[in-house]
Amino acid sequence: MTDTTTKTKPSGHTYEPVDGRLLDVEDLHVEFHTEEGVARAINGVSFHLDQGESLAILGESGSGKSVTAQAIMGILDMPPAVIPQGSIRYCGQDLLTMPDEQRRHVRGPEISIIFQDALSSLNPVFPVGWQIAEMFRTHRGMNKSDALDQAVRLMERVQIPAARDRVKAYPHQFSGGMRQRIMIAMAIALDPAVLIADEPTTALDVTVQAQIMSLLQELQEERQMGLILITHDLGVVADVADRIAVMYAGRLVEKANVDELYASPAHPYTRGLLESIPRLDQKGQTLAAIGGLPPNLMRIPPGCAFNPRCRMARDVCRTDVPPLREVAPGRLSACHFAEEVLDA
Amino acid sequence: MPEVVLKANDLVKHYPVKAGVLRRTVGQVKAVDGVSFELYKGETLGIVGESGCGKSTLGRLLMRLEEPTAGTVEFEGQDWTAASGRTMRKLRRDIQIVFQDPYTSLNPRMTVADIIGEPFEIHPDVVPKGGRRARVQELLELVGLNPEHINRYPHQFSGGQRQRIGIARGIALNPKVLICDEPVSALDVSVQAQVVNLMEKLQDELGLAYVFIAHDLSVVRHISDRVGVMYLGKLAEIGEEDEVYSRPTHPYTQALLSAVPVPDPTLRGKRDQIVLQGDVPSPANPPSGCRFHTRCWKAQDVCKTDEPQLELRADGTGEHPSACHFAEPRQVVETTDVSGLAPDTRFATPDVADVGDENPAGTGVTEDERRLDDTTTESDHLR
Numbered sequence: 072m073t074d075t076t077t078k079t080k081p082s083g084h085t086y087e088p089v090d091g092r093l094l095d096v097e098d099l100h101v102e103f104h105t106e107e108g109v110a111r112a113i114n115g116v117s118f119h120l121d122q123g124e125s126l127a128i129l130g131e132s133g134s135g136k137s138v139t140a141q142a143i144m145g146i147l148d149m150p151p152a153v154i155p156q157g158s159i160r161y162c163g164q165d166l167l168t169m170p171d172e173q174r175r176h177v178r179g180p181e182i183s184i185i186f187q188d189a190l191s192s193l194n195p196v197f198p199v200g201w202q203i204a205e206m207f208r209t210h211r212g213m214n215k216s217d218a219l220d221q222a223v224r225l226m227e228r229v230q231i232p233a234a235r236d237r238v239k240a241y242p243h244q245f246s247g248g249m250r251q252r253i254m255i256a257m258a259i260a261l262d263p264a265v266l267i268a269d270e271p272t273t274a275l276d277v278t279v280q281a282q283i284m285s286l287l288q289e290l291q292e293e294r295q296m297g298l299i300l301i302t303h304d305l306g307v308v309a310d311v312a313d314r315i316a317v318m319y320a321g322r323l324v325e326k327a328n329v330d331e332l333y334a335s336p337a338h339p340y341t342r343g344l345l346e347s348i349p350r351l352d353q354k355g356q357t358l359a360a361i362g363g364l365p366p367n368l369m370r371i372p373p374g375c376a377f378n379p380r381c382r383m384a385r386d387v388c389r390t391d392v393p394p395l396r397e398v399a400p401g402r403l404s405a406c407h408f409a410e411e412v413l414d415a
Numbered sequence: 416m417p418e419v420v421l422k423a424n425d426l427v428k429h430y431p432v433k434a435g436v437l438r439r440t441v442g443q444v445k446a447v448d449g450v451s452f453e454l455y456k457g458e459t460l461g462i463v464g465e466s467g468c469g470k471s472t473l474g475r476l477l478m479r480l481e482e483p484t485a486g487t488v489e490f491e492g493q494d495w496t497a498a499s500g501r502t503m504r505k506l507r508r509d510i511q512i513v514f515q516d517p518y519t520s521l522n523p524r525m526t527v528a529d530i531i532g533e534p535f536e537i538h539p540d541v542v543p544k545g546g547r548r549a550r551v552q553e554l555l556e557l558v559g560l561n562p563e564h565i566n567r568y569p570h571q572f573s574g575g576q577r578q579r580i581g582i583a584r585g586i587a588l589n590p591k592v593l594i595c596d597e598p599v600s601a602l603d604v605s606v607q608a609q610v611v612n613l614m615e616k617l618q619d620e621l622g623l624a625y626v627f628i629a630h631d632l633s634v635v636r637h638i639s640d641r642v643g644v645m646y647l648g649k650l651a652e653i654g655e656e657d658e659v660y661s662r663p664t665h666p667y668t669q670a671l672l673s674a675v676p677v678p679d680p681t682l683r684g685k686r687d688q689i690v691l692q693g694d695v696p697s698p699a700n701p702p703s704g705c706r707f708h709t710r711c712w713k714a715q716d717v718c719k720t721d722e723p724q725l726e727l728r729a730d731g732t733g734e735h736p737s738a739c740h741f742a743e744p745r746q747v748v749e750t751t752d753v754s755g756l757a758p759d760t761r762f763a764t765p766d767v768a769d770v771g772d773e774n775p776a777g778t779g780v781t782e783d784e785r786r787l788d789d790t791t792t793e794s795d796h797l798r
Contacts, residue, residue: 131603212629232693246694247466276465276630281674285690304634305602306676310683329680345762347608349637351675352682354657355754356637359763360608364573382762415761 084264086162086181093265093297094120094143094182099157101138101321104150110368112138114321115157117298117395120265121296127312127329129302133365135321136301140269143299144184161265180210180261187270188249193242199253200226200238206260225256229286248279252286259290269301284311306347309333317341320366320376323395326403337404337413339381366393375407382407419491421454421477421592423512426486428472444699446472448648449486451725454592459618459625461639461656463671467695469648470628470764474596477626478512479503481541490592508538511590515597517577521569527555527580528565534587539557541588546630554583557612557620575606579613586617594626599634611638612765632675644668647698647706650725654735661750662730664742667707674749687747705740713741 085247101113113135120126141147143159145166159166161181166174186192194202203225204218211220219238226234229252242250251271258266268287272280288311291298300312300384308315308329317325317340325338336342343361350356362382366372372379378388387407398409406412427449432442447469454460464470475481477488479495487496495506514520521530525579531551542550552562558579570579578598585593598614599607611634617623629635635642636656643653644667652665663669670689677686691710696702702709708718717740727734731744758765 072485115557131605224722248694263639276695277674278465278670279694280676281688281690284676305604305678309678309680310676333678333680344604345678346763347605348678349608349611349631349633350677351633351660351672352638352677352679352748353751353753354574354636354660355752355756357756357758357765358608358612358637359611359758359760359765361605361763362609364575364606364764382760382764412762415759 084162084181084262085176086264088162088245088264090157090366091122092119093122093162094299095158095160096139096143097160099139099142099159100145100155101135101142102153102155104153105243108369111371112152112321112368114371116318116321116323118316118323118326120297120299122264122297123291123358124314125291125300125312127300127302127308127315128203128318129305129308129315130318131303131365133368134318136303136318137269139318140267140299140301143265143267144182146180146184154304155249176210179206179263181263182265182267183258183261184267184269185251185254185258185271187273189240189247189254189274192254193250195242198239198241199245200240203253203257203260206257210261221260225260226253228259228290229253229256231256239292247262248282251275251283251375255283255286255290259294259296262294263296265297265299267299267301270303272307273302273304280307287311305344310330317344319367320371320403323403324377324405326395331402335413337398337402337409338406339383339412341376342412342415343380343382344351375405381413416459417455419453421626423473423477424487424489425478425623426473426488427484428469428476428481429484441552442699444617445648445701446698447476447483448701450645450648450650451486452643452650452653454624454626456591457618457622457624458640459627460539461631461635461642462626462628462645463635463642464645465630465671465695467647467698468645469698470630470645471596474594474626475510475630477592478594479507480512485682498668501796504537508541508588509589509590510592510594511585512594512596513578513581513598514583516601517574517581518569518601520581521577523569526566526568527551530569530580531555531587532581534584538588540617550555551583554587557586557617559609571721573606575602578602578610578740582610582614582617586621586623590623592624592626594628596628597630598627600629600631600638607634608763614638616660632672644671647695647701649706650738651707651738652735652737652739653725654730654737657750658730658733658735660748661746662732662735662737662744663747664728664730664737664744665707666713667709668737668742669745669747670710675748687745689747691696704740707739713739715741 097117099113099116103110103112128136147177200219200222203222207213207221223234225287231252252368312329316323317388319340325341346359347361361380366376374389374391375393378384393405393407395403395405398404426447429443429445431440432444434441450473462470476483483496487494490506498506528551531554532547535547552565555562560579595716599610627638639656642656642659644651646667651667670691673687673689693710696709704720705718705723706715723738723740725736725738728737728742
C-alpha cells in the first residue's frame with residue numbers, strides 16, 4: 072500500500088503540469104438563464120495557477136467568485152447555467168470539452184474543493200470515516216477496511232483528536248471547526264494538485280479560523296498543491312495568498328501580487344474596499360464607504376460595471392468596457408484611469 | 416461622572432435541558448452566568464465573543480425579550496426587570512433593538528410605512544396620527560433612504576437598505592438605548608461601512624447609547640467607546656476600547672485579538688500569534704474555576720478550583736477589570752492612532768446617504784407599479 076500521508080508531490084496522477092502550470096482559465100463566461108432573464112455571472116475571466124502557489128479570488132456577494140470555482144470543478148447546474156465562451160485548461164487539457172467520464176477522474180483526484188458550510192456538505196446519515204473512505208473506495212478501488220484505515224490517517228493528519236475512536240461518529244457530533252477539518256480530509260484524500268477553498272472559514276469563529284487557515288497552509292506546503300482561496304475577507308488574503316485577483320460584477324478588475332496590491336491598489340474598487348474596512352490595528356479611524364450597490368447581474372451597466380459607484384468616473388467609463396491591461400510591471404487593472412489610481 | 420442609563424446587575428440566564436419521555440430537566444445551559452456592567456449616556460459599549468458565549472442572550476435579556484433567571488437590569492435607576500404593565504410599556508420605548516438578519520427581521524407583507532410606523536400604533540402619544548406618515552418619511556431620510564420609497568416592500572430593498580429600515584424602526588420612538596445584535600455582520604464590506612457610519616452619525620445626533628453586540632473585533636473596535644469580552648456566559652475583560660485592544664490582560668482576549676487577520680501583508684508572520692487548542696466547551700457543562708482554564712496556556716491548579724473575579728487589574732499603564740488570576744498585559748496588536756487623519760475621499764466617502772437606487776435582483780417591480788406606489792394616498796396606508 073502506498074503511503075499517502077508523506078508524499079511530497081502529486082504522483083500517480085494522469086496529468087502532469089507543464090512548467091509547473093496547473094490551471095489556465097481563459098475568457099470564461101457563465102450565464103444563468105432564468106425566467107426573469109439572463110444573469111451574466113461571469114463575463115470574461117482569465118487567470119492561471121501554478122504548482123505550490125496560492126491565488127486569492129476576492130469579491131463581494133454576487134461578484135462571481137463562487138461561480139468561477141464551481142465552473143472549474145464542473146459542478147454548476149447546467150441548465151440553468153450556460154458556458155457560452157471560454158476554456159479551463161488543466162495541465163493543458165480543456166475541462167470544458169472533456170467527456171463527462173474523463174472529467175470525473177479529474178474531479179477529486181486532481182482538483183478538489185472545500186465549501187463554506189461543512190454541515191450541509193457532509194451527509195448527515197453516514198459516519199464521517201465512511202464518507203472520507205468513500206474517496207478511496209470509489210477512486211482507488213480499495214477494500215472497506217483499508218479505506219477506513221486511510222480515513223483514520225487523514226483524520227489524524229488534519230488534527231482531529233482521538234481519530235480512531237471518532238471515525239464512526241456522525242457529522243452532527245462534531246463542532247463546526249472539526250467538521251471543516253473533515254471536509255479538508257476528504258478534499259486532500261486523493262492528493263489533488265489543485266485545492267479550491269470556497270470561503271472555508273466564513274462560518275467559523277475567529278480562533279477556529281486561525282487554526283483552519285494554518286492547517287491549510289501547512290498542507291499546501293507539504294503537498295505543493297496549487298490553492299485557490301475564494302473569499303471576501305481582505306484580512307485572510309493578506310495572511311495567506313501570494314497573488315490576488317479582485318472580481319466585480321463577473322469581471323476581474325485587478326490582478327497583482329498581494330504585497331503590491333495592498334501597498335498601492337490600481338483599481339478604484341480595490342482602493343475603496345481597502346478604505347472601507349475597519350482595522351483592528353487602528354484607532355480613531357474614519358471609515359469611508361463605497362456608495363451604492365453592486366449591479367444587478369441581469370442589468371450590468373454599459374461601460375465599466377463599476378462606473379455608477381466610482382467617484383472618478385468620466386464619460387468614457389459609461390460607454391467603453393475597460394480591458395484588463397498591464398499598468399505597471401506585474402500589475403493588471405481594468406480601469407481606464409488606472410495610472411491615476413496607482414499614483415494617487 | 417457620566418450618567419448611567421442602563422445597568423446590568425449579575426444577570427443570569429439558564430435554559431433547562433430536558434430529556435426522556437417525562438421531559439425531566441436533566442441540566443442547565445448556562446447561557447449567561449453573572450454579567451454586570453454599566454452603560455453610560457450616549458456611549459457605545461461593544462460586546463464581543465465567539466458563538467455560544469451568550470452575547471445574543473445578553474442582548475435579549477437587556478431588551479426583556481427573555482426573563483432573567485436571576486439578576487436585574489436597571490434603566491435610569493428603575494428596575495426594568497421587575498416592571499410590568501404600563502410601566503414596562505413606557506420603559507420599552509426607551510430601549511429598542513436592531514437585529515442581525517435584515518431578511519427575516521422585517522415582515523415581507525408589510526410596507527416600509529407599516530414597518531417603521533408600527534411602533535406608533537402601540538405608543539400613539541409619540542406622534543399624532545396625522546403626522547405619522549411624515550414622521551416615517553423623516554426617519555427614512557434620517558437613515559439615508561429615499562423618503563419616496565415609503566410604500567415599498569422589504570424585498571424591493573437590498574440587504575444594506577433593509578438594515579437601514581431596521582434601524583429606522585429602532586429609533587422611531589426616540590429611545591435612549593439601542594441594542595444592536597450583530598447589525599452589520601450579514602452585509603458586504605463596502606455596504607457595512609455605510610451602515611457603521613450611519614450608526615455613528617445617528618448616535619451623535621440623537622444622543623443614543625448603543626450596546627453593540629458583534630463577533631467582528633475590528634468593527635467593534637471602530638465603533639465602541641468601551642468593550643466587554645465574553646467567554647462562556649461571563650465577562651472575561653471589560654474596559655475602554657484602547658485598554659482592551661492595546662493592553663489586554665486576559666489570555667482569552669489576547670488569543671482572540673491575535674487570531675484576527677489584519678489586512679496588511681507586511682505583517683504576515685510578524686504578528687504575535689496565539690493559536691488556541693480545541694473548541695469552546697459546552698455551556699451546559701462549563702469547566703470549574705476559571706472557564707477558560709481548559710484552553711489557557713497560563714493555567715495553574717488555582718485556575719481549576721477558584722473562579723477569578725472580574726476586578727481591576729494592572730494593565731501596564733493603568734488598570735481595568737479582568738477576570739484572570741494571572742492577568743498581565745500583552746500587546747498582541749500594534750495600534751496606530753489615525754484619529755485626526757481625514758479619509759481619502761477620492762475613492763470612497765464617509766457620507767451616509769444611500770445612493771444606490773438599483774433594485775436588487777429579482778424584485779420584479781415594473782415602472783407601472785412604482786408609479787402606482789407613489790400616487791397611493793396616505794389614508795390607504797395609515798389606518
